[in-house]
Structure formats: C-alpha cells, structure tokens
Amino acid sequence: MIGYVLQADGSFEYRQVEQQTPSGDVVRVAPVFVGLCGSDIHFQEQLLPGVEHPLALGHEIVGIALDGEHAGRPVAVDPVEGCGSCEVCRAGLEQLCASLVVIGAHRHGGLTEEVGVRAHAVHPLPDDLPLQVAALAEVLAVAVRAVRRAALPEGGTALVVGGGPIGVLIAFAARALAGADVTVVETAERRRRFAAEFGFRAVDRLPGIGDVAQQSSQSLHDAVFDAAGAESVAPRLTDHVRSGGSIVLVALYPDVTGLNVRDVVMRELNVVGTRACTAEDMRTAIELLNAHQQELAPLVADVVEPAGMAEALERMKRGEIMKVLVDCRGISAGHL
Incomplete structure (x- = not known):
C-alpha cells in the first residue's frame, strides 16, 4: 500500500x-x-x-x-x-x-x-461528532489520564506548564473532570492568547518564588502539570505546588533532568509520571468531545x-x- x-x-x-x-x-x-x-x-x-x-x-x-x-x-x-x-x-x-x-x-x-x-x-464514535473534532480523541485521552493521575480534589487549583495542545487539553480536562481553577504558563504569545480565550488564566512565565513557606496558599496549587519538558522548568516545579500536592510529569525530557528531591521529601509531594492512556481514558475523552464539541473545535487550527x-x-x-x-x-x- x-x-x-x-x-x-x-x-x-x-x-x-x-x-x-x-x-x-x-x-x-x-x-x-x-x-x-x-x-x-x-x-x-x-x-x-x-x-x-x-x-x-x-x-x-x-x-x-x-x-x-x-x-x-x-x-x-x-x-x-x-x-x-x-x-x-x-x-x-x-x-x-x-x-x-x-x-x-x-x-x-x-x-x-x-x-x-x-x-x-x-x-x-457518536454519529453526530464531526471527525475533525473526534481527531482530538487520543490526545484528550492522554490529558484525561494525566488529570486522573493527579488525583485533583474537586474544585482544586492546577498549574499547567506548557500551553500547546496537550497543555490546553490538560487544563480543559482538569476543569471538566474536577471543576479545577486552572492557570496555564506559555511563552508563545499566540498559544497564550488561545489559552486565555479558552477561559484559563494565562501567564507568560513561572512566577519567581523564593521560600515556599512564605507564600500564601493562593499562590500554590493542588497539582502542577509539566507539559513543557523544558530544562529550566523541572527544578522549579516544586515551588508551585502546595504541601501534599501532586506534580505530574507529562512531557518527555531528552535526558536526565533535575528535580528538587529535598522539597519532595520535606513537603510530602506526590511526583507521578503519566504515559499515553487506557481504554477507559479513551471512552471518557470521546464522551467529553461529544459533550463539548463547540468548545473544543477551535483547538483544530488547520487541516493540511x-x-x-x-x-x-x-x-x-x-x-x-x-x-x-x-x-x-x-x-x-x-x-x-
């Protein structure tokens, strides 16, 4: 063929x-x-x-x-x-x-x-789900898997680092599945603007944070998702999650990278990886796509x-x- x-x-x-x-x-x-x-x-x-x-x-x-x-x-x-x-x-x-x-x-x-x-x-697929929207099923299932790995509390807060398609869909899944209040960090202006139009708080960089113990609870999150895979990001992930919260590693790094392990131990942080998705995640993704067709359709920027x-x-x-x-x-x- x-x-x-x-x-x-x-x-x-x-x-x-x-x-x-x-x-x-x-x-x-x-x-x-x-x-x-x-x-x-x-x-x-x-x-x-x-x-x-x-x-x-x-x-x-x-x-x-x-x-x-x-x-x-x-x-x-x-x-x-x-x-x-x-x-x-x-x-x-x-x-x-x-x-x-x-x-x-x-x-x-x-x-x-x-x-x-x-x-x-x-x-x-549901008969009334357009195939261009349904094409997001696998990547949304990956996002669903990441959110489930985070064990986000209902109505909790989440920080997603990286506002590409997977990052925005993680933010969407966190909001849809857990009612989370989500902030997206993205350096590219067009993607940051898209995340804001999607209804998320969108910023261009990780805030500078010193001693976590001095931060207010509003500045820390129940879960932080690394969907960027940038070398400068990993060492700072623990600065943005509350004690007892979760860090979910979504992006692939090309090599061994740094993470503040002392912070993980002293604040009992849960660091988890997430890979691809399960059959249940796929089914959930298809249900979400069908229920939110108009909301998710703009994510498809071009067909070539x-x-x-x-x-x-x-x-x-x-x-x-x-x-x-x-x-x-x-x-x-x-x-x-």
Missing part, C-alpha cells in the same frame, strides 16, 4: 510500504484524519529511541472501520499495543508494557491507506494535505499554531 513516509533526513515522500499487522483479532481502519503532535517533531528530529526510519507517522487516528463489529462506522484508534499477557496488560495498562508497540512510532501509522488495529483498541506536513511541523515548533490535522484521504492518489 501507499504511505506518506518520514525519511531519516527528516523529509517526507510517498512510497510503497508494508503495513505490519498485530496478532489477534484485528480490524482494518481507513484513516480520514491524523493529528500531528510534539512526538512527531521528536520522531522527525530523531530525539526518541526505538524509532526507525522510514516511518509513516500518525498515532492520533480517526477513520472508518472497514470490517469487524463497527464496519462502516467512524472510529477513533488507541495506538498503544501491549503484549496482552503480562501483568500490566492484564491490569488494563497496556501503555506500560515492556514490549510496547505504538502505531505511528514503532510501526507505520495513519499516514497510509489503511492500518490494522486490535479490535479492542477501535472505539466507535500530506504535502503540507513539513511546513505544519515547522509552525508547531515555533509555537505559531495549535493542533494540525492531516487529511489522509488523498494518500491513495499519492505518486510513487
């Missing part, structure tokens, strides 16, 4: 690909839209291990099921594939499997004519053909744009 493929030099081209098929009960899905995210930039720049080129990107997939229980219906895809038999897989935590395969990272993804997906990872991907990724790197979707329906007409 034909795919729009990332080469080792960072360029893209149409080429013939052999789509690997997982074991077990498999459903074929014809991708309609694929969402681009920061991970795709990392794949392009070869910053993440275990990713081999050439590779057809695309792990945020919505499309039409070609067979199986939901044949002919629009579906969202959970791109995570565990072994299915280890302890974490049996607990419903496939994203933590030691043999993890991610569609669009470890095998060809949605930028192909069709992709084989395990049946349990194919989630039917595959040939526009390289430029879209550059705009994302500069923080000029929020979520970009790739229309996959023309891939079959691509020229080899």
Whole structure:
C-alpha cells in the first residue's frame, strides 16, 4: 500500500510500504484524519529511541472501520499495543508494557491507506461528532489520564506548564473532570492568547518564588502539570505546588533532568509520571468531545494535505499554531 513516509533526513515522500499487522483479532481502519503532535517533531528530529526510519507517522487516528463489529462506522484508534499477557496488560495498562508497540512510532501509522488495529483498541464514535473534532480523541485521552493521575480534589487549583495542545487539553480536562481553577504558563504569545480565550488564566512565565513557606496558599496549587519538558522548568516545579500536592510529569525530557528531591521529601509531594492512556481514558475523552464539541473545535487550527506536513511541523515548533490535522484521504492518489 501507499504511505506518506518520514525519511531519516527528516523529509517526507510517498512510497510503497508494508503495513505490519498485530496478532489477534484485528480490524482494518481507513484513516480520514491524523493529528500531528510534539512526538512527531521528536520522531522527525530523531530525539526518541526505538524509532526507525522510514516511518509513516500518525498515532492520533480517526477513520472508518472497514470490517469487524463497527464496519462502516467512524472510529477513533488507541495506538498503544501491549503484549496482552503480562501483568500490566492484564491490569488494563497496556501503555506500560515492556514490549510496547505504538502505531505511528514503532510501526507505520495513519499516514497510509489503511492500518490494522486490535479490535479492542477501535472505539466507535457518536454519529453526530464531526471527525475533525473526534481527531482530538487520543490526545484528550492522554490529558484525561494525566488529570486522573493527579488525583485533583474537586474544585482544586492546577498549574499547567506548557500551553500547546496537550497543555490546553490538560487544563480543559482538569476543569471538566474536577471543576479545577486552572492557570496555564506559555511563552508563545499566540498559544497564550488561545489559552486565555479558552477561559484559563494565562501567564507568560513561572512566577519567581523564593521560600515556599512564605507564600500564601493562593499562590500554590493542588497539582502542577509539566507539559513543557523544558530544562529550566523541572527544578522549579516544586515551588508551585502546595504541601501534599501532586506534580505530574507529562512531557518527555531528552535526558536526565533535575528535580528538587529535598522539597519532595520535606513537603510530602506526590511526583507521578503519566504515559499515553487506557481504554477507559479513551471512552471518557470521546464522551467529553461529544459533550463539548463547540468548545473544543477551535483547538483544530488547520487541516493540511500530506504535502503540507513539513511546513505544519515547522509552525508547531515555533509555537505559531495549535493542533494540525492531516487529511489522509488523498494518500491513495499519492505518486510513487
């Protein structure tokens, strides 16, 4: 089949690909839209291990099921594939499997004519949910997972560092699931303005804080989410969370980074990681998308053909744009 493929030099081209098929009960899905995210930039720049080129990107997939229980219906895809038999897989935590395969990272993804997906990872979509909005399902599920890991109290406060699509969706999920009062920190003006239009308090930098013991309770938060992954951020995360609160590490750092471990110990802070999402998170995300279609639709800033991907990724790197979707329906007409 034909795919729009990332080469080792960072360029893209149409080429013939052999789509690997997982074991077990498999459903074929014809991708309609694929969402681009920061991970795709990392794949392009070869910053993440275990990713081999050439590779057809695309792990945020919505499309039409070609067979199986939901044949002919629009579906969202959970791109995570565990072994299915280890302890974490049996607990419903496939994203933590030691043999993890991610569609669009470890095998060809949605930028192909069709992709084989395990049946349990194919989630039917409501009939009245537009596919462009439904394309946010996987990334919103990641945000839902992060908020659940934080164990935010109802009506609590949250600080999200990084106002890209995942950061804004974490803020949205914190508000939708816990009624949280959310502040978003984002250096890029356009993204900061978008977060403010979304109804969040938006600031351009982390406030300067000295001794946490001298701060008022209003300046500290029940949970702090690191969706930036910037070296300058990690050492300051503990300055902004109340004693007994949570720090949730969402972004990937390219190397070992610093965290104020003494502060973690002395103030009994809960530091947790979060990776991808579970099936329950996907179902919750789809429910939220369906209930908040008009609110979430503006997050999709542009829809491009595959040939526009390289430029879209550059705009994302500069923080000029929020979520970009790739229309996959023309891939079959691509020229080899």
